[in-house]
Amino acid sequence: MSLLEVRNSRSQLRQILSKSSGNDLSKTYAVDLADKIEKSFTNTISVLIAGSIHELDEVSPMQQITDKKSKFQKSDIVDVEVQGSKRATTEDGRGCYKRRRDSPFSWERDTPTVIDDGHAWRKYGQKVILNAKHPRHYYRCTYKFDQGCKAIKHVQKMQDDPPLYRTAYYGHHTCRDLLKHPEETLIILDSPLAPVDNQCPNNYSDSSTIFSFANTTNNSMKLLQEQKTETKLGIAGIVGDHDHHHHKSFINQTSFVSSADHEYFLPTDDSSSNSASYPSASAALDESSFGYDDSLSNLFAGSMDFDEFLQQLS
DNA sequence: TCTATTTGACCGGT
DNA sequence: ACCGGTCAAATAGA
Numbered sequence: 001m002s003l004l005e006v007r008n009s010r011s012q013l014r015q016i017l018s019k020s021s022g023n024d025l026s027k028t029y030a031v032d033l034a035d036k037i038e039k040s041f042t043n044t045i046s047v048l049i050a051g052s053i054h055e056l057d058e059v060s061p062m063q064q065i066t067d068k069k070s071k072f073q074k075s076d077i078v079d080v081e082v083q084g085s086k087r088a089t090t091e092d093g094r095g096c097y098k099r100r101r102d103s104p105f106s107w108e109r110d111t112p113t114v115i116d117d118g119h120a121w122r123k124y125g126q127k128v129i130l131n132a133k134h135p136r137h138y139y140r141c142t143y144k145f146d147q148g149c150k151a152i153k154h155v156q157k158m159q160d161d162p163p164l165y166r167t168a169y170y171g172h173h174t175c176r177d178l179l180k181h182p183e184e185t186l187i188i189l190d191s192p193l194a195p196v197d198n199q200c201p202n203n204y205s206d207s208s209t210i211f212s213f214a215n216t217t218n219n220s221m222k223l224l225q226e227q228k229t230e231t232k233l234g235i236a237g238i239v240g241d242h243d244h245h246h247h248k249s250f251i252n253q254t255s256f257v258s259s260a261d262h263e264y265f266l267p268t269d270d271s272s273s274n275s276a277s278y279p280s281a282s283a284a285l286d287e288s289s290f291g292y293d294d295s296l297s298n299l300f301a302g303s304m305d306f307d308e309f310l311q312q313l314s
Numbered sequence: 315t316c317t318a319t320t321t322g323a324c325c326g327g328t
Numbered sequence: 329a330c331c332g333g334t335c336a337a338a339t340a341g342a
Contacts, residue, residue, distance in 0.1 A: 122317095122318070122319085123318080123319060123320085124319090124333095124334070124335075124336095125320095125321085125332095125333070125334060126319095126320075126321075127331090127332055127333070127334095128332090129331085130330090130331065130332085136332080138332095138333070138334075140334095142318095154333090
């Protein structure tokens with residue numbers, strides 16, 4: 001039985017049970033069975049995702065750590081990075097990076113004006129090119145850090161009269177505009193969060209299917225909260241650095257999680273007892289500190305529908 | 315206060 | 329050593 005079939009079976013079983021008029025004992029048993037099926041299903045998915053994560057790795061684990069840290073304050077962790085490196089860093093912390101494998105070349109265009117391709121780009125460099133009249137401009141996707149999008153483009157004016165601009169694209173966009181596509185914003189199954197007595201519904205454990213964001217910025221979360229009606233999900237989890245500062249603020253800002261069937265709540269207070277309240281969540285966050293979230297964001301960035309996602313797995 | 319751009323330093327590949 | 333791609337502090341802008 002494929003994973004998708006398991007999921008559908010569980011859904012059908014629930015429907016049958018809700019309509020049936022069997023005695024309470026057998027019904028309770030059947031409901032319990034349905035829940036076990038779903039739990040098993042979810043765990044299986046989690047394992048599969050864990051496997052996918054490793055397949056997605058394109059860089060070394062150390063590189064992942066370095067990349068992830070750069071999303072926060074690279075200058076704060078210079079000492080860690082430099083340790084074991086043959087090269088010392090400069091005073092201001094610049095240049096202490098390892099070059100990632102180049103994004104694959106996609107295509108190139110010559111146009112009389114600069115192309116407006118509709119994507120959000122952020123300029124990160126400009127370089128004088130040998131034997132070229134005009135400098136080359138470097139752009140990366142605005143969502144590089146919060147969605148892991150690796151798209152890059154170079155733009156260079158090739159001639160003045162008539163004007164001609166050459167645009168080269170590297171990599172493809174894996175990002176989503178959260179405002180335009182809130183309904184298809186996410187899909188990552190992650191390790192289930194632990195039930196919390198005073199905040200989560202009693203039936204929390206009925207659905208241990210948890211979706212989570214990876215590397216989602218505070219700003220992105222605000223957008224999702226404003227869109228809360230149809231946004232499939234938005235929660236917690238896979239962000240954070242070694243001191244947990246980011247995952248705490250993340251959780252604090254994300255006071256709700258919603259899906260078609262369920263709604264979960266997370267505490268909004270900044271008590272330091274978060275770890276005690278959310279053992280599983282904390283465990284997941286700890287794990288993410290060692291380089292997993294970068295790959296998770298790739299899955300996230302794919303932004304598939306849940307069923308589509310399952311079909312790809314099965 | 316927060317995000318985007320500018321710009322010279324720095325890096326890796328050749 | 330050179331070249332071009334990237335980083336990140338300083339700066340500009342909203």
